[in-house]
Amino acid sequence: MIRDLHNKLINKEITAVQLARQYFDNIEKKDKDIFAYLTLTKEMALQQAKNVDEKIAKGEEIGMLAGIPGAIKDNICIRGTRTTAASKILDNYIAPYDASVIKKLKESDAVFLGKTNMDEFAMGSSTEKSAYGATKNPSDLERVPGGSSGGSAAAVAADEAVWALGSDTGGSIRQPASFCGVVGLKPTYGRVSRYGLLAMASSLDQIGPITRTVEDAAIILSEISGEDIQNDATSAKSSGKRYEKFLTGDIRNVKIGLVREYMEGLEEEVKKNMETAISKFKKLGAEIREIDLPYARYALPVYYIIMPAEVSSNLARFDGIKYGMRVFDFKDSNIDFIPEDKNLLEIYLDSRCYGLGEEVKKRIMLGTYTLSSGYYDAYYLRAQKVRTLIRQDFEKAFSEVDFILTPTTPSPAFKFGEKTEDPLQMYLEDIFTITANIVGVPAISVPSGKIGSLPMGIQLMGKWFDEEGLLNVAYAFEQNN
Amino acid sequence: MISIEQTKHIAGLSRIGATEKDIDKFSHDLSVILDWMKQLEEVNLKGVEPTAHISGVKNVLREDKVKEFLNEKEIIKLFPEEKDGYDKVKSIL
Numbered sequence: 208m209i210r211d212l213h214n215k216l217i218n219k220e221i222t223a224v225q226l227a228r229q230y231f232d233n234i235e236k237k238d239k240d241i242f243a244y245l246t247l248t249k250e251m252a253l254q255q256a257k258n259v260d261e262k263i264a265k266g267e268e269i270g271m272l273a274g275i276p277g278a279i280k281d282n283i284c285i286r287g288t289r290t291t292a293a294s295k296i297l298d299n300y301i302a303p304y305d306a307s308v309i310k311k312l313k314e315s316d317a318v319f320l321g322k323t324n325m326d327e328f329a330m331g332s333s334t335e336k337s338a339y340g341a342t343k344n345p346s347d348l349e350r351v352p353g354g355s356s357g358g359s360a361a362a363v364a365a366d367e368a369v370w371a372l373g374s375d376t377g378g379s380i381r382q383p384a385s386f387c388g389v390v391g392l393k394p395t396y397g398r399v400s401r402y403g404l405l406a407m408a409s410s411l412d413q414i415g416p417i418t419r420t421v422e423d424a425a426i427i428l429s430e431i432s433g434e435d436i437q438n439d440a441t442s443a444k445s446s447g448k449r450y451e452k453f454l455t456g457d458i459r460n461v462k463i464g465l466v467r468e469y470m471e472g473l474e475e476e477v478k479k480n481m482e483t484a485i486s487k488f489k490k491l492g493a494e495i496r497e498i499d500l501p502y503a504r505y506a507l508p509v510y511y512i513i514m515p516a517e518v519s520s521n522l523a524r525f526d527g528i529k530y531g532m533r534v535f536d537f538k539d540s541n542i543d544f545i546p547e548d549k550n551l552l553e554i555y556l557d558s559r560c561y562g563l564g565e566e567v568k569k570r571i572m573l574g575t576y577t578l579s580s581g582y583y584d585a586y587y588l589r590a591q592k593v594r595t596l597i598r599q600d601f602e603k604a605f606s607e608v609d610f611i612l613t614p615t616t617p618s619p620a621f622k623f624g625e626k627t628e629d630p631l632q633m634y635l636e637d638i639f640t641i642t643a644n645i646v647g648v649p650a651i652s653v654p655s656g657k658i659g660s661l662p663m664g665i666q667l668m669g670k671w672f673d674e675e676g677l678l679n680v681a682y683a684f685e686q687n688n
Numbered sequence: 689m690i691s692i693e694q695t696k697h698i699a700g701l702s703r704i705g706a707t708e709k710d711i712d713k714f715s716h717d718l719s720v721i722l723d724w725m726k727q728l729e730e731v732n733l734k735g736v737e738p739t740a741h742i743s744g745v746k747n748v749l750r751e752d753k754v755k756e757f758l759n760e761k762e763i764i765k766l767f768p769e770e771k772d773g774y775d776k777v778k779s780i781l
Contacts, residue, residue, distance in 0.1 A: 560705030
């Protein structure tokens with residue numbers, strides 16, 4: 208899709224400004240119902256588009272992404288633009304700097320339409336935890352779009368953006384991509400700089416694209432990846448690759464692993480969807496093998512110890528002191544308070560009490576508990592050790608196969624409110640996606656048809672830093688779907 | 689099981705103000721989640737090293753050089769309460 212639009216721009220069939228306006232028209236028509244966007248950045252978008260049109264008019268060569276309108280998840284900073292992470296505590300936060308991915312995309316002359324809705328601080332799998340209200344699934348407005356990057360996935364699915372950026376800590380790019388019928392890629396940990404992404408769990412977070420096609424995901428990855436030594440010490444050496452150039456669609460003799468433990472107990476419809484996918488891969492010449500990941504079943508509890516521990520530390524900065532909501536800024540409160548009577552501790556307590564949502568508070572408290580003295584060994588250290596065992600499972604698996612195939616989610620999109628009662632039920636959404644974050648490998652969700660009227664996706668995981676191989680397998684599947 | 693008293697203590701450590709009703713709910717939810725995590729106790733971890741970080745990178749260093757910071761004004765604008773270019777906070781002494 209990006210390549211087609213790029214050709215239209217350079218062949219002067221459409222201008223970048225016209226293209227941007229066309230997307231703002233779509234947004235105006237559809238977003239009342241879908242609510243994918245928290246903030247629109249029309250002025251900036253039209254200026255960016257105008258610059259591209261001037262370059263084209265002057266006969267300058269433009270990049271593949273120049274003038275192509277996209278959406279940015281609201282936990283990624285764009286300088287001068289409101290960045291809330293869908294939290295009340297950052298309701299008035301205007302980012303004073305660009306995230307590294309934004310800097311790169313600006314250099315690519317991409318156009319930013321706006322900032323998309325999400326679960327507060329990326330903590331959730333449905334956007335129901337957004338402080339501003341939930342996004343709806345474009346395929347069925349009574350259902351969730353998935354999360355936490357639900358706004359980004361819905362925007363792409365509803366043609367309110369050509370591409371979008373999301374962030375993925377336990378499945379937050381892939382699960383909404385699956386629910387909305389689009390492509391979502393979580394790159395290898397370290398492939399993309401995290402600088403300017405509001406940190407949730409630093410050892411797990413990764414920024415990645417949500418797009419209509421696998422080629423588009425490859426194009427976005429080429430633009431946003433690379434070492435960022437000044438700002439993100441965990442960023443890996445740049446590959447210098449244009450990932451879209453590796454999409455041959457030839458996957459003959461590629462070895463794809465099926466996880467025995469995951470295939471047991473799949474829902475009937477999901478199992479059928481997987482079987483169709485497996486036979487497609489076989490037809491394309493791939494070799495299917497069964498593999499074991501014996502420790503993968505511990506991935507969820509490991510994740511729910513490590514993630515909140517990192518959350519409790521990362522979110523300590525939201526205390527009403529340097530930026531964000533200080534409690535007496537709180538306008539809608541019916542609580543009686545006299546700011547002058549508050550001491551420093553009360554400012555902290557109240558700013559966080561009113562500024563943060565329930566799920567966020569719960570995770571901060573959970574992390575504070577598991578890191579506290581006396582419990583550290585029993586929870587955090589133990590989880591880190593099991594993390595080692597899960598990593599070893601993957602190292603062994605990847606000595607036998609090139610890729611691992613799973614469903615992206617245990618079921619298609621669920622209804623609003625369906626999983627909000629039991630605190631564990633929502634967490635189980637991440638069962639297939641979470642291991643990729645625990646061990647750091649790249650993973651992609653690709654549409655694999657529908658269950659009833661609802662989109663469904665398959666997930667492919669690849670070896671560390673083998674995005675080109677991973678994207679090519681996904682591409683081969685997509686082209687034959 | 690996380691008692692009401694323990695929950696209050698954790699909320700305090702986390703610097704999160706909470707009503708009695710909040711504490712009841714947190715106490716229940718945290719207990720459910722922590723019980724569920726107990727399944728990790730069945731894993732034999734003898735001789736297993738912890739993984740803090742998957743990439744294995746250590747001590748990435750760069751020169752400690754002063755860089756000019758250009759957007760001071762934007763940072764000052766974010767202060768919840770500003771006075772003469774300073775962030776005004778409660779006195780602590």
